[in-house]
Amino acid sequence: MIITMNATANGAEISRIIKHLKAKNYTPRTSVNGCIRVAALGKGEAIDWDMLRRTDGVAKIEPPEQPYILASWQMKPERSIVKVRHVEIGGAAAVVMAGPCSVESREQVLSTARAVKKSGAVILRGGAYKPRTSPYEFQGLGVDGLKLLREAGDATGLPVITEVLSEDDVEIVAEYADMFQIGARNMQNFSLLRKIGKMRTPVLLKRGAAATVKEWLCAAEYILAGGNESVVLCERGIKTFDNSLRNTLDLAAVALVKELSHLPVIVDPSHACGKRSLISVLSKAALAVGADGVIVEVHPTPEKALSDAAQQLDFNEFGAMMRDLRIAPNGTPVRL
């Protein structure tokens, strides 16, 4: 149930409700937006909702309209802005995250960080733990990669994002990164989601390659339900019958998610299409459809990259893309 308090409800009244829910074995979560809303999560004991409805301070009590309660507008009728250090995702400015698919060397990640910052990127991406189809492919530099990424972030002042693949790596990644990335293959790794839910590091949750919009929002709900409110969604293409491109970018889902949820959404055109020449127009379309930003793979010499060679932009291509998106090179992106 979602309990909406009166705008004039006071702390004591709110506390009483929360205490009652806890006593009945529900987990209460609140949102503040003009008035306070309290969601009663979980399967607690029977409650006399009609009586509760008549309690002081309570405006209304309604069942949730969606299985993703905390992610819905019903629970929080205000766009979420997720802060990654000084960068706001979901605010007025479109956010561009950029960097190499994999961190390969100090020189590689540092030069990329400088180049993407110069062109207007505000967050640095780079993989230290790589999810690879085959166990015999390059699996990333691990902790060494985390350190190099951190160093490049510090050198340029860019917050850094990197993928966390394993529950066991959550703490070490949190130590080095400003934002977790959960990859498409782990979107329904519920153990990982629960562990990330207990952290306070912001998280970028990629849509699974065969996840419906509802499944995606329910995956976000796992994190939100754990208490981590800094969730950004990322559309990165779905699997369809058409193998013309790596995946099928589902921009309508971005527009739909904006209707269903207050969470910010960004788009990853690199993995969606897997084809360098389309990244720029797809980024433009992503912003046109209402995305809060894009995450793009950039590499000093894409043809020599240890992973995803076909889809990484070089510095010049990235610069051209950013000009095409009309994002100022001083790092102050503007929303189209």
Place this chain on the structure above:
Amino acid sequence: MIITMNATANGAEISRIIKHLKAKNYTPRTSVNGCIRVAALGKGEAIDWDMLRRTDGVAKIEPPEQPYILASWQMKPERSIVKVRHVEIGGAAAVVMAGPCSVESREQVLSTARAVKKSGAVILRGGAYKPRTSPYEFQGLGVDGLKLLREAGDATGLPVITEVLSEDDVEIVAEYADMFQIGARNMQNFSLLRKIGKMRTPVLLKRGAAATVKEWLCAAEYILAGGNESVVLCERGIKTFDNSLRNTLDLAAVALVKELSHLPVIVDPSHACGKRSLISVLSKAALAVGADGVIVEVHPTPEKALSDAAQQLDFNEFGAMMRDLRIAPNGTPVRL
């Protein structure tokens, strides 16, 4: 084989090549762009290509790189502009086609024609023959619908487009319409494609709901091979595992087709998403990704429509969308 003539090749030289191909049972097709190119279509007899390569006027002879020869840049390295009466599709201006899903009555189609023209649409759409999943659903007004559509087009000066479902209807539709529409379900109705290929009326070829980009371009090739060069492609969403929306709009395919072919491409956001509130942002994204226009369903009172009620815009919504696309209300659309 594709035979590229010298820029200085004269008529006699070109005629000699064409005559030779015909003698060997090939169907020759030409394109003009700086120089003349001649495609030798079909499975003719053995030809001594090396000898032909040394013939006067011949610059080079190369095998086609794609199964869709005439639709490829290799055969025609210049964007095609398809003229529908005075309207150019594929040129500088983005083209908006609009109108009701089905023609239902004189009043309905006439008022819609006036409204969409006022907001900047340049082609009027309307279904007279409707492809319906069930034989017991409304199948369209047939010839009466064609007449009403023509009347509305004449009254407003808008060229009209309508779907042709049957080989037997090709002539009657050509009599009333300025542009054929081939629907998604008929994209590989090869008999219909061949018949349309013999006509000279421009045609809008919708992508099948499960057609790959290659299959789509090969379907266009059937029409081009018949001699009808006025083909416009239309992306309208594909079938995927996710039923959150009616179909999955594949905007990356639009960008990809632009790389593979000189044919104009437009987008149908109405059928792609089936949801009124998303039409405008998807149209914007379509133009951002390089589409040459959009085709949108508009109805005076969508909730009373005999088909596709959930996805038709009313006049105000359409007007707002056009302003959002920054398309001038005087009918002179500008490309974003």
Place this chain on the structure above:
Amino acid sequence: MIITMNATANGAEISRIIKHLKAKNYTPRTSVNGCIRVAALGKGEAIDWDMLRRTDGVAKIEPPEQPYILASWQMKPERSIVKVRHVEIGGAAAVVMAGPCSVESREQVLSTARAVKKSGAVILRGGAYKPRTSPYEFQGLGVDGLKLLREAGDATGLPVITEVLSEDDVEIVAEYADMFQIGARNMQNFSLLRKIGKMRTPVLLKRGAAATVKEWLCAAEYILAGGNESVVLCERGIKTFDNSLRNTLDLAAVALVKELSHLPVIVDPSHACGKRSLISVLSKAALAVGADGVIVEVHPTPEKALSDAAQQLDFNEFGAMMRDLRIAPNGTPVRL
């Protein structure tokens, strides 16, 4: 509405109902199974169903539960058996149809007819009009192919089935073939379905590569509604994200269709998987799941075939498959 008459209703009572429906502009269709059922098809005028319910001879009047009325158990609670000359599809025996993908020559089709008959096939298949992705691929021998197929059928006593691609070819195909095949690409070619509905030649309706079970049954309904009751369904694989095989054979859909409809269903493992070595086990699985038969491609020398070389069996392979299915070589197949 579906009107079920009493088991004791007499001709006059039934005629009165039918006359009334016609007067109100409905198309009545009847089924006989213990009692008579009358379906009132189309959108006629308002009828006082309560009054009709009290009419002599009427047992009950109920709305259809499915959009495919005639294809449903509700309208006909008895398995349909479709007769193709002397062969019964949907009866006690599993039916094997076999023959080359394309009719290529007299020798080819005749030798194949003899070989498949010897191994137990009871219907000869062979393509005269071929639906090909590209206009430049082999399109079949046309009428010459029909004649050769007929000749081979007559020589062996096997009824013949062949695909009809165009409305214009319906009559000529009916002249030579004992059963129409409607291909996957034409499953929603409603004009063709309507024309076939007016014929009395049995028809095999392949499932579209992206058709839901409901769409498939509604396509059958187009034919049934036209008056042609001899419809056999054919599952031939659907398009999915996985390109390991040509298509994804959907055997659960066969079982589901058997629950939803009285129509016979057969399976085409050749097109479903496109891989010779899997045809036999997939046929076995098809019969295990309740299919009424299979249709398999057989060629004297598959590696030289003009189409679908990878999926055609040679005579020995077909013989082995038939033994594996425990189908007697004398042409009297038995249901597993």
Place this chain on the structure above:
Amino acid sequence: MIITMNATANGAEISRIIKHLKAKNYTPRTSVNGCIRVAALGKGEAIDWDMLRRTDGVAKIEPPEQPYILASWQMKPERSIVKVRHVEIGGAAAVVMAGPCSVESREQVLSTARAVKKSGAVILRGGAYKPRTSPYEFQGLGVDGLKLLREAGDATGLPVITEVLSEDDVEIVAEYADMFQIGARNMQNFSLLRKIGKMRTPVLLKRGAAATVKEWLCAAEYILAGGNESVVLCERGIKTFDNSLRNTLDLAAVALVKELSHLPVIVDPSHACGKRSLISVLSKAALAVGADGVIVEVHPTPEKALSDAAQQLDFNEFGAMMRDLRIAPNGTPVRL
């Protein structure tokens, strides 16, 4: 590279090869089948393969044909038989695993164990940790569920299988279960796969709902590469455009995997179709296509189940299914 030794190669010769590979930083894995094969896994240093080829005892050295090396016939030209206590999967007898979706109570799991054993099941399944789309759905009894499952297994003599969702639960699950299950959502949870690879408990690896056959076999390779050779694959339906049933059972993939790999494969018709009435025929088809067994959900009172109510069989339905599969009630199943 895969190094095949002579049938007469002795221990010293084989050891020399393995030592050399280790010295060059490769991970050697061996298979025994008539002769010894040694796979050199990982990206070690440069090796003079030509020289190695001339070493005593070496018959041939070939590059792997597939990215899944250990799972391929090339590395092990002999069917794998996976032993779960006394039960052999992949051997002469088809194996039926059965039990409730979730362990709910002692009485529920015990009565089910007894019933399925009586009907011929040889392994007991039951979920203690449940992967649920929403965080607010029943998540399983956890360790209490493991204990009840173990108790029911011990009481009936049936080995037990249960899903492991989290790396952190691997040890505790190994303590209570005879076989791990990795669910479809975790098929590419590479951290979990690696951890399971280090265990010696057999594992059932379900195919991801959008995993290609290659991705599935590569996921198995992660486990095999870790040293756990007891991997059984499980097809459980894939996501497609057709929502008529819960998923689309891909039986052709089962046949294909049998061609590509020596690993046993079983089928889960319950999750594939989500519809009680189809489980039996789909199980039959699974065995017909070559599956080594099936895993089926059984519950004393399916309509009261806490999860997957629509697809669980009751005891009578399961008994009927087993008779339909001709599996003897004494627990000695026979292959169809």
